Amino acid sequence: MKTIRIIGVPEHFNLPWHLAIEEGAFRDRGIDLQWTDIPEGTGRMCQMLEKQETDLAIILTEGILKSIAEGNAVKLVQEYIASPLLWGIHVSSESDFKALEQLKNKKAAISRFGSGSHLMAYVNARNQGWNTDALSFEVVNNLDGAVKALSEGKADYFMWERFTTKPIVDKGVFRRLGDCPTPWPCFVIAATDQFIENSSSTLRHVLEIINLYTREFKSIPSIDRTLANRYGQQLEDIQLWLSKTRWSQQQISAATINEVYDMLTLLDLVEQRKSAKEVLFNVD
Template sequence: MKKVNIGGVPEHFNLAWYLTLKEGEYKDEGINLRWHDYYGGTGAMCKALRNKDIDLAVILTEGIIKDIIDGNPSKIVQTFVQTPLIWGIHVGNDSPYKTVEDLKGTKAAISRYGSGSHLMAYINAENNNWDLEKDLDFEVIKDLDGAVKGLTEGTADYFMWEKFTTKPLVDDGTFRRIDNCPSPWPCFVIAVREDFIESNREDLETILRIINNTTSEFKDIPSIDKTIANRYKQQLDDVQEWLGITEWSQSLINKETVMKAQKELFALNIIPEIVDYEKLTFEL
């Protein structure tokens, strides 16, 4: 049986992977797919792809585009979630900051440099016409637990993370969410190491076929809202709101979207150049 390693964040977006694994759908096709949770998010998964710890990653679009341009030998083979990610802008509950404008020049908690929380801090700064040189400062906190510690102890001032994932921390009074910042493109893609594509194309196509069959019908799964609420400790009405605004994809991200993301990242000096669509993607 072929062993394949895949990484992703342990969040509700990836429940479809858990369901297909639980049903043994990959093993039925001779594939021993092993899921690995990456609490550190995109930056940690980029490193894992480079180190060959994983073969595939369900990863933020902007993060993997940046890392492929920086030399990660991987390709985007499909969009996974078509809709934007809604990033909540959070402060500690006792923080004096009330609005996004109050955060100008303060310190953003980020999981690591090159991560989604890092890149989206630039997007938020641009949205608010901040000086990208003077008004941004960063504190690396590794993961959500690190963000709780950083914002509570005051080593960082604000933290951007997917708003439904952090909602329980808002509900219990750990964080206050003062605004939202949607990503300007589809949020999650599936990226695969180039050497894995070359040597295991048939297995890759099988894995995508299985997951796509599930995501295409995900919202129709009986009581899926209750399953998500229980598994991820979220309020049912929050889950229902999230399901209402989230769409999965079963196709490759298009050229227009990739170029738009690159232009945005280039304008923010996050990437050094804009590269060809074919350098970033692979069509199966």
């Protein structure tokens, strides 16, 4: 039995992995796939990849590309979610903020530097025509930390996946002022160079299995109810999310890699970009 460590956020995007594990699909191929939830998100996952604390990660495209540009020995082995991620822009319901333009020059809560919440704050600022040099941040680690920081006034707003954060909005803890979609496919499957070098054939098996599950995922009977129950979501929210989400079974394109690096370069978030050839691994 080949043991493989994999990490990802504890969100509904990753249910296909859990179903495949629970149904023994990986074990049938001689693979012990050990999943660990990382609620801190992409910044923490980049660190774990760099420290060889995991073999694979389901991770935000822009975050891992920034980390690779900074020297992380990782490759993208496949696109996972082909659709954009819809980032909700949230404030405390007790705050005086009622409109997005009021957040100009205010402090953003972020899970970590280099995380999606950090990078997307720059994308949102650029979309709004704000001076990105004026952005300031409060590191909060995870969603619970963001709730605390916003309620205590240590930060003014927090960007996180809209549907994951919706229950907190429904409870009246957060108020959502708007959305900011990523301009590219949001999640990829990343592997350390060391894992690829030592286990490329096993990696092919992993991809074959997860691609089978994601290809059929939306056609599973009552999958909307399963998602709503497992992730504490309203059924209508899950149905809307499912309608907007597309899983992928293909490698991410070189054009997308260049597009992400164009944005990271424009925002001065990377000093030296990588070519698509340097960051993509062809499993065939």
